Amino acid sequence: MAYKQFEEYNIKVTEDVKDRYKDIIDELGEDTQREGLIKTPERAAKAMQFLTQGYDQDPVEILKGAMFKESYNEMVIVKDIEVYSLCEHHILPFFGKAHIAYIPNGHIVGLSKLPRIVDVFARRLQVQERLTEQVLDCINDTLKPQGVAVVIEASHMCMMMRGVQKQNSTTTTSGFRGQFEKIETRNEFLKLIGK
Numbered sequence: 028m029a030y031k032q033f034e035e036y037n038i039k040v041t042e043d044v045k046d047r048y049k050d051i052i053d054e055l056g057e058d059t060q061r062e063g064l065i066k067t068p069e070r071a072a073k074a075m076q077f078l079t080q081g082y083d084q085d086p087v088e089i090l091k092g093a094m095f096k097e098s099y100n101e102m103v104i105v106k107d108i109e110v111y112s113l114c115e116h117h118i119l120p121f122f123g124k125a126h127i128a129y130i131p132n133g134h135i136v137g138l139s140k141l142p143r144i145v146d147v148f149a150r151r152l153q154v155q156e157r158l159t160e161q162v163l164d165c166i167n168d169t170l171k172p173q174g175v176a177v178v179i180e181a182s183h184m185c186m187m188m189r190g191v192q193k194q195n196s197t198t199t200t201s202g203f204r205g206q207f208e209k210i211e212t213r214n215e216f217l218k219l220i221g222k
């Protein structure tokens with residue numbers, strides 16, 4: 028494997044974050060010594076490291092690890108890629124689907140690498156708009172295709188469980204570069220992903 032995978036928790040980070048979670052749980056009025064909660068600060072510290080592992084990963088390296096010379100000149104679409112991220116305002120999940128298309132320009136990329144780079148950017152504190160643009164720019168700048176398109180549809184827990192408390196709203200963000208700036212190409216992509 029040519030790039031860093033999430034393998035182990037940083038011991039110092041785990042200890043530091045664990046101590047802070049213990050204080051937070053305590054402040055929220057719970058008993059950190061009761062059986063069900065005794066290991067919770069450590070579990071939460073590890074979960075947060077997993078959910079923010081994207082800071083330590085290099086998406087360019089991931090794409091470059093599987094670029095292949097090919098003359099294929101048509102649209103390649105990977106749709107319905109599950110996205111799980113954390114909103115940077117409330118540190119609550121937002122989740123949904125990403126749809127990615129590109130038109131090669133001499134090189135194709137290993138299909139799995141597209142969901143992998145979505146994960147790299149999603150596993151950070153994010154807003155949906157920036158997540159969309161980072162995926163778009165990464166593919167555009169690394170693969171240098173004739174065009175690239177990214178659509179993300181997501182539900183935000185911070186709008187569902189708290190705050191405005193709307194259970195059925197979804198947010199759609201999109202970005203288009205190169206050939207996808209042309210309305211016909213963009214429409215073909217949107218039609219193929221069922222939009």
Ligand SMILES: Nc1nc2c(ncn2[C@@H]2O[C@H](COP(=O)(O)OP(=O)(O)OP(=O)(O)O)[C@@H](O)[C@H]2O)c(=O)[nH]1
Pocket residue numbers: 114115116153154155156183185186189190191
């Ligand atoms: N644009 C954008 N906004 C987001 C995203 N995730 C969460 N938000 C919003 O971030 C905003 C933060 O607004 P604030 O008024 O500072 O926070 P708040 O008082 O908790 O707001 P409410 O959620 O309306 O209760 C809220 O409107 C959230 O809905 C995102 O990915 N993109």
Ligand SMILES: [Zn+2]
Pocket residue numbers: 114115116117118119183185186
């Ligand atoms: Zn939020």
